[in-house]
Amino acid sequence: MTFLDTLWLVPLFPACGAVLIGLLGRRFSRRGVSVLCVGTAFAAFAWALGAVLELRHLPGRQFERVWFAWLPSVAGLGHGVGADYGLLLDPLSAVMVLLVTGIGLLIHLYSVGYMAREGGYYRFFGCMNLFLFAMLTLVLADNFLLLFVGWEGVGLCSYLLIGFWFKKHTARAAGLKAFLVNRVGDAGFLLGVLLVLRLFGTVRFAAISATLTQHGVSSGAVMAATLLLFWGASGKSAQLPLFVWLPDAMEGPTPVSALMHAATMVTAGIYLLCRADLLFLAAPQTLGVVAAVGAGTALFAAAVALVQTDIKRVLAFSTISQLGTMFLACGVGAFTAGLFHVVTHAFFKALLFLGAGSVIHALDGEQDLSRMGGLARRLPITAGCMGVATLAIAGIPPLAGFASKDAILTAAWRASPWLWIVAWLTAGLTSLYMFRLYFLTFHGPARWGPRRGAGEPHEAPGSMTGPLLVLAGLCLVGGGLGWPTSLGGANRLAHWLAPVLPVAAEEAGEWGPMAASVLLVLLAASLAWLGYVRRPELPRRWAARWPQFNGWLRSGAGVDAGYTAVFADGLGKRGGAALARFDGAVLDGGVNLGAAATRLTAQLAAWWDTWVVDGVAVEGLARLAAFSSRRVRRLQSGRLQTYALLMVFGLGTFLLFYLLR
């Protein structure tokens, strides 16, 4: 029995963990819960690793198997629809599955320390395991519908975990917001899948790819389908205009932000695009839209991140921005570069979030940048790791972020100078706000106020710093995965992914853009150092000059406020009020009308009963009887002679009868 034969164990381990915790969690000790959940995460990772190692030896590096039929057929299609419980392990899903299980394991480990003193311990780990199960189902699915099951599952876990501290009103609202906005995206996703089903008669990826390579399909329908799928991806991966849930999602515990909203769940959108790359390549207009939206989102989010004051919100907008660049990569056809950035982004963003968590943990829950500072001495490991992550995200060679970002920038340059300019500016802004975050947190004077507990802020326990160090190591060497051949690397990632994703012909490096981007990044870093270490009064003066613009930008450029006004207040409250008025006027009016009609009928019936039935029939008959009897009574005179006379009349009548007969 090989790892591949039992591939279904990979999502099953965390599923079992979730079920056990869900049913019996209350009885476990904290230690038991941690051991169980981290254990299942580790088992999933080990199994996935084994399966991927086996995959390497298969021809074509493709493994697909159906374990049981789920939805065998659909009326109207002669053959099966392909929606079965089938798992596909190819280079693309291998990368994702290792990423999900690996980072998931690290974050589970981290959470043991982070959540050590929180309530709801088993609920947290149960949801985390459930999330792993859903995410693994998503990345291992061999057809759109099973992928959608995982898609919805991660959305559910996102809701559960964002609203983890459900007693807090903002957390509840944020969870609901995430779920609802995701839902809007999911509607498009499902429509896209249905359209695909209509076009191809199946939802299995392999079958669809085969059809696409053999003969193309009508472009109008494919464009519609891909646009709908991209809408779904935008919802999950927080692009314009469906990004509004991600900043609020920071209400959840920091490990949740690290796992879901940095490394794995939000990258599901990119994964979807890579999975359906042939479909998207058959609809170039959609790819244009993808690139434009990605670029726009990237720049917008980077600008907003620059003015945030909450450490996690900076990272949230940073995630949105980085996801935008990944979509930009896919939009210009550089799927491999996009996926590479997914991997490196997972490394440094998870590290950034976990490091932020460590800082928040050390400061007893403080998240405001203006109340941090001077923590480098006190939290050396955290500061060092976050420094590495900052260098990585800024794209400074030779760290991980540089190679992936450079690949994207090169692809953008080749596609369109405008896209490159946007991406280049984004890179600069990224460097700027990330270094700003780093300096404000770790350098300068200590701005945190008196603390509840005794003593100084101190470094986190080993269970938290361990994953930090591992991730930092990955940031340092991760670039080697896809180091471009133009700089002497082997670009192993592109070769690994070659059976699945198209390899861009990128052998000759573009030196000009590369140099320009590195220079800009270094310039931005120095600017940040100047503004936040050397002369901190400068940013304050700038901010004071344009307070309204600052505030507007900080709130996300009014997108959120717009949604609230249109949907929550407009449709929600006013729509509700209008419906209430309708209910009162029309529906209740109808009911009252019915009641009046009933009363009228009753009155008519009463009138009939009184006058016709009682009057005519009953009383009339009585009167008739009385009347006629009074007349007839006169025959009974009581007098003998009258009776005798009557007898004579009778006799006479008889005689007449006889005589005249």
Added chain:
Amino acid sequence: MIGTMPYVWVAAILAMIGCVGVLTRRNVLVILMSIELILNAVNINLVVFARQWGQVRGQVFALFIMADAAAEVAVGLGLLIALFRNKSTVHADEMDLLKG
């Protein structure tokens, strides 16, 4: 000979007078007398037809009727006296206790 018819006419006229008397007269005694008249008219009829057919049955029957009439008068007068004792009147139209 005269024949039968005139005698029958006499009997008829007597009977009519008797009937009318029964029906019209107020005094109960007069009603009784009128009843006697009817009986006598019947007697005359019987005797006349007995003579016509030359049989004696008619006359025998007439004798029976006479005896009968006598008894009847006795009873009738008894009734009348009982009535008088109750109602203190001999007027027939005042005896209407059965009036309904």
